[in-house]
Amino acid sequence: MAKTSESLISAESRERLREVSSALLRLHKALLDDERAQFERVRGRIESSGEFLQLVLHDEWFAYLRPLSALVVQIDELLDAEEATKEEADALVAQARAMLKPSETGSEFERRYYAAIQRDPEVIFAQREVLQLLKGGIYA
Numbered sequence: 001m002a003k004t005s006e007s008l009i010s011a012e013s014r015e016r017l018r019e020v021s022s023a024l025l026r027l028h029k030a031l032l033d034d035e036r037a038q039f040e041r042v043r044g045r046i047e048s049s050g051e052f053l054q055l056v057l058h059d060e061w062f063a064y065l066r067p068l069s070a071l072v073v074q075i076d077e078l079l080d081a082e083e084a085t086k087e088e089a090d091a092l093v094a095q096a097r098a099m100l101k102p103s104e105t106g107s108e109f110e111r112r113y114y115a116a117i118q119r120d121p122e123v124i125f126a127q128r129e130v131l132q133l134l135k136g137g138i139y140a
Contacts, residue, residue, distance in 0.1 A: 007085045014079060017089050020133045021075040024096065027126035028068050031113070034120040035062055064109045071095060097134050100127065 009017070036046060039061050046052045056062045075092050078084045102114035116123045 007087065009084050009086050009089050013086065013089060014084065016133070017075060017084075017092075018079055020093065020096065020130070021072055021079065023126070023130040023133050024068065024072050024075070027100075027123070027130050028065065028072060030120065030122040030126040031065055031068070031116055032056065032062075034116045034123055035065070035112075038119075064112050067099065067109060071099065093134060096130070100130060100134070102127075 036052065039055070040046060043061075046055065056065070071092065074095075078088055078092060099109065100113070101110055102117050103110040104114055105111070106114075117127060
């Protein structure tokens with residue numbers, strides 16, 4: 001199915017999606033920083049950024065953050081596409097909204113996200129920024 005010029009996102013919407021991506025990255029960093037602190041309390045100091053990167057990529061402690069990482073990558077790939085559509089952008093925004101629902105009793109991501117919000121003001125600030133941007137969706 002060919003993409004029509006009417007279904008492509010506008011420059012304004014592309015910029016808004018770029019803002020969502022940046023805000024999600026800040027939230028991701030805040031969550032990583034919080035998880036690193038929790039990890040080091042339990043397992044000891046992480047000696048280098050290389051070691052930390054390996055842990056983030058391969059250790060189960062950080063696995064719950066991988067769907068958020070993947071979402072940021074999907075958004076960035078869409079932003080790099082010349083023919084990004086409103087429907088594709090809205091689907092990613094909807095995915096972000098669905099993912100960012102902290103809960104004491106939900107999925108592992110929801111539970112650990114909830115716990116991070118309780119512990120770390122930086123996570124709260126980053127969450128607030130993302131949620132503000134996600135309120136309206138991406139407009140054509």
